[in-house]
Amino acid sequence: MANKKFKCTVCGYIHEGAAAPEACPTCQAPASAFVELKAEKKLPTGSNAYTFAYAAAMVIVVAFLLSFVSSALRAKQDANVKLDTKKQILYSLNVTTADPDAYFSKNVKDMILKGDTIVEFKDDFATLYETEGKKGNFHVFVCNLDGQTKYVIPVYGAGLWGAIWGYVALNDDKNTVYGTYFSHASETPGLGAEIQSPAFQKRFEGKQVGDSLSAVKISVVKNGKVEDAKYEVDGISGGTITSTGVDAMLKSCLGNYTKFLSK
């Protein structure tokens, strides 16, 4: 005989038995005042089978959810990334405009290296220049800035915590730096992340990339240790590894362009 529980609605007394008592022992309420308490259904949260089933179901649900969100938003995200890349390229040219897309298609040409000259890049606008570099597509953005020609070269490398990248704009002598833009994925705020600050990026203006361009001479040195102001740029104190990363990034990426730049 299964024991059922009955609760007195008058005083709250709980009676255990097959049926409700005739009268409540504490407040003498009749049997009709009792209601049966149904045992709460408990899921077998301790059993192995349940645990496995739960884990499997959870993984499938979450996987579907994430891939659904990711594919539903892919197109919009790609458009954002392209727009942002164009903004960054224009930033290195000190151009701020409300409509980067329009400005870009009017004034900037996406070219790639072929031998020591550049030819037009015919594919869709690319945003991952590291992958492009591995494919042998070294991009140069040729920009017409109020009648003057500027060359923008994308650079990429590694900082302390993650990727760093940027764009270096050169004057039409292909040697003097006109402007730069640097950004990072996860450098330390206040230290390495300062490469994103205009104050740091302005330090590159007017520097020379190299002399005869047999090698890239522009470099980032420890804060306050600039000896040759023609090529050397002050690093960030406290952000040494990120500064070194910028230095290595400039040397390796601009190094791919020496033939084009020395011509």
Add this chain to the structure above:
Amino acid sequence: MSSKKNKEALLTPLGLNNPVTVQVLGICSALAVTAKLMPAIVMGISVTIITALSNVVISCLRKTIPLRIRIIVQLVVVAALVTIVSEVLKAFAYDISVQLSVYVGLIITNCILMGRLEAFAMQNEPWPSFLDGIGNGLGYAKILIIVAFFRELFGSGTLFGVNILNYDCVANAGYVNNGLMLMPPMALIIVACIIWWQRAHNKDLQQK
């Protein structure tokens, strides 16, 4: 809906049960993002939103979660939520998502989230859990903002990037920005000072 217990869930984390100074949770991220005020505020808001949401989800699921894998379930819920939020931001508010990209990893591994899920959401209804999440997130944000205020002011001489102390007259008086303020250890020292101040003022928190 606003019983005394719910009010407590919302308000005690701001003071007597602060996640950073009393529960001593989330210290690691408090070091990482408090060199400047702006990232500290962004991080505080993000943690508040994610803690509240994941508290609600876990609280709804709490009766079904197998006990032996509950930490994994909590982690999956938090990671999925953070990933979805960052994907949505990337599509509709790209600039914010770029700023937040640094914090995504820090939010997922923030021990405040796990601590509140385990200590509160597993035992309570969704609504109080939501309030508890908001309260703890704000309590965390409060400490981050206090720490970041001192670190940015004395480390860089600015607030929100606006110049406060970097003037010639200040420099001539012999004041220089303290580079140590920008280093992570200084965050620990400031948090310790806040804990000291708080315990000195609250008899309940003093150990006998």
